Amino acid sequence: MRIGDAFSLFANPEPDSDRVITLIAPPVFFSKNSYSTPLTLPLGLAYLAAALEKAAYKVKIIDCRGADADNVRLTPDGRFNMQGMDIKKSIKAIDPKTDIIGVSIMFSQEWPQVRDYIKQIREAFPDASIIVGGEHPTAMPEYSLRDCPAIDYVVRGEGELTLLDVVHRLRTGSVVEEVAGVCYIANNVFIETSISARMADIKEMPRPAWHLIDVEPYFQPNFTMGISHGRNMAMLATRGCPYQCTFCSSPSMWTTRYVMRPVSDVVDEIEDHVKEFGANSIDFYDLTAIVKRDWIIQFIAELDRRNLNITWQLPSGTRSESLDEEVIQGLARTGCEYLVYAPESGSKRTLEMIKKRVNLDNLEKSIRIAVKNGIITKVNFIIGFPFETRREILETLRFVLKLALIKVDDCNITMFSPYPGSELFRELYEEGAIGEIDDEYFALLMTQFDFTIARTFCRAVNPWEIVLYRVAGMSLFYGLSYLRAPGKIVRLITSVFRSRFQPHSLFEQRIFDFAVRARRTLLEKKAAS
Incomplete structure (x- = not known):
């Protein structure tokens, strides 16, 4: 139909x-x-x-x-x-x-x-x-x-x-x-019932009904998925993901069908957001925004042609296969400010086990080009997969530090959690490793942004040791990152207290988020006393 x-x-x-x-x-x-x-x-x-x-x-x-x-x-x-x-x-x-x-x-x-x-x-x-x-x-x-x-x-x-x-x-x-x-x-x-068929031509779908929502609260500088510019608007240029990573639930939700909107339709929507909401940055929420090189080249050309003068970001993570020098230069030229790579591991064996088809040498080369072109870059990693050994976790941490030395801006290291709908969840559940699915299991999934939880499913490494690797890895990454550019420390400290804060990395964005929440809590306590 x-x-x-x-x-x-x-x-x-x-x-x-x-x-x-x-x-x-x-x-x-x-x-x-x-x-x-x-x-x-x-x-x-x-x-x-x-x-x-x-x-x-x-x-x-x-x-x-x-x-x-x-x-x-x-x-x-x-x-x-x-x-x-x-x-x-x-x-x-x-x-x-x-x-x-x-x-x-x-x-x-x-x-x-x-x-x-x-x-x-x-x-x-x-x-x-x-x-x-x-x-x-x-x-x-x-x-x-x-x-x-x-x-x-x-x-x-x-x-x-x-x-x-x-x-x-x-x-x-x-x-x-x-x-x-x-x-x-x-x-x-x-x-x-049988799974419904995926839509083939999403151009026929009407635009999101933003008139039914007050979007203004999302334009606060301290609540954003990417780098805040004050009026970040959300969009999708594609739907689905063609890959089958074993830790991800995307195949259950979207199958592996990957559908791209026509380039002109996407850029039309960007223009509409600028006119209607005064948007000055577009955050693409796509699962995997860049897969087809031809599509992104056409997208860059259309942005060039219209000369929109707007920032855009890919905060969800994307693949590196199509991100060569020509593409990355085009991204930077047309306003792409923030680019998230998701290698997930620095271990070749781990990448094979989780079906993450990525070449680490090519990924590093792509990241170096992005950094050279002034794009804020972030990398995502997961440690503590059920089959991982200490050696493979340390390989990931070595790769993390290598990326810090080449001036990658941000890094997130999370501990593996068996997410419902993923292949690894099904395997662990069938072998009894997860146990009963109850409220405590769902609380365990909060580990992504919480360093105080030490439940893991890694068979070879102690849970608290994995927590230590996580904390040490992120601390060393940001320590090296800021020591290589000490001016960033001064900029961060001074900018947090300015009336108009403009972050230059996601780390700075989150520091500002925390400062705003802490300041608000303090004021509320004073008002209540």
């Missing part, structure tokens, strides 16, 4: 009805010891809302995280932080005429808190149909439905057309259970 046909086939059967579909982005939940809390625009919900509006449905979005972005506090149990609108306040904000509620659940570590939130929504709206989607329910549909009976349906994978079909059937009284990409419980039996 063509995308355009779906908007007619699944159009609102009651266009004059006042019934409302409410889509909800829950508050953000993260470890109370976290050193980083990037706040990202709810791009997926905005796309879903746009598809529903295109089919003439009345849609509202409750964006809990952006609606009260400055409100960071502990959860009632004191174990985690939550950011965004108060739970009860957000439920009161749901339009009473709502008959269908959609909840986005992207990250599994937030599941226990979002589950409890959905239960409260059910209490307030006992007759509404509750549908959930996103990375977590796609990876664990049966678990999500059984752990939270308040949910009626799970929409798996790419959600726009599946949700349209489900909504149309609910409004017409047809059989929802026949829709591809839907999971549900019937008579205590878990039922999963």
Whole structure:
């Protein structure tokens, strides 16, 4: 089915009805010891809302995280932080005429808190149909439905057309259970239909429905995924990832189909963001933005032709195969300021084991060119894979220090966590290494930004030893990075206290984030005393 046909086939059967579909982005939940809390625009919900509006449905979005972005506090149990609108306040904000509620659940570590939130929504709206989607329910549909009976349906994978079909059937009284990409419980039996087909021509999709969201809170300089320029806007140029890394849940969510939007369509949207929102930086949230060299060359040429004079960034990580000197010079010339490489390991054996098809020599060469061209560069690594030995972890750390010496700006070293939907999760679960899936398991997934948790699945190396390698690796990286350029230390210290802070690396961005939160907490305590 063509995308355009779906908007007619699944159009609102009651266009004059006042019934409302409410889509909800829950508050953000993260470890109370976290050193980083990037706040990202709810791009997926905005796309879903746009598809529903295109089919003439009345849609509202409750964006809990952006609606009260400055409100960071502990959860009632004191174990985690939550950011965004108060739970009860957000439920009161749901339009009473709502008959269908959609909840986005992207990250599994937030599941226990979002589950409890959905239960409260059910209490307030006992007759509404509750549908959930996103990375977590796609990876664990049966678990999500059984752990939270308040949910009626799970929409798996790419959600726009599946949700349209489900909504149309609910409004017409047809059989929802026949829709591809839907999971549900019937008579205590878990039922999963065939996976829905990926969209082939995403140019036919309407642009995200940003008019349903207040985007201004996301333009604060202390909450951003990349380097803040004050008005960073989110976009997608591609969908999916063609690779099959064993630690990643992307194949479960997107399959391995990789779809690119036409270059002209992407640049048109950039221009629209500049005109409508005064955007001065574009953050591409793509899983793997640069795969096809021909596409990125065309993109660079179109930016050159239009002379937009805007900064753009790739904060999610990308491949290095297409990033040769010609491409990187084009990136720098057209305003690409921030580029994240994701080698994941400095060990060739580890790369083979996790199916990460990357050549470290070529990657290093690409990084050197990016640094030479003045692009802020970051590298992502994971240590503590189940099969890794001490030697392989140390190979990664040696590669990290090598990159520090060539003046890479940022580095993140995380400890491996078995993420639902990934190949390694399935292997570890089947062999009993993970144990029971419960709230404690999901709390374990908070380790990405928390140095105080030492649970690992590495068979050869002690958990606290891995924590030590992580801390030592990042400390040595930034120590070397700043010692090689001592002026950066002075710049960082002085700029944090200026009224207009402009970071020159993600490390500086996070230092500023922390300073802003600490300052705000101090002022709140003074006001309360």
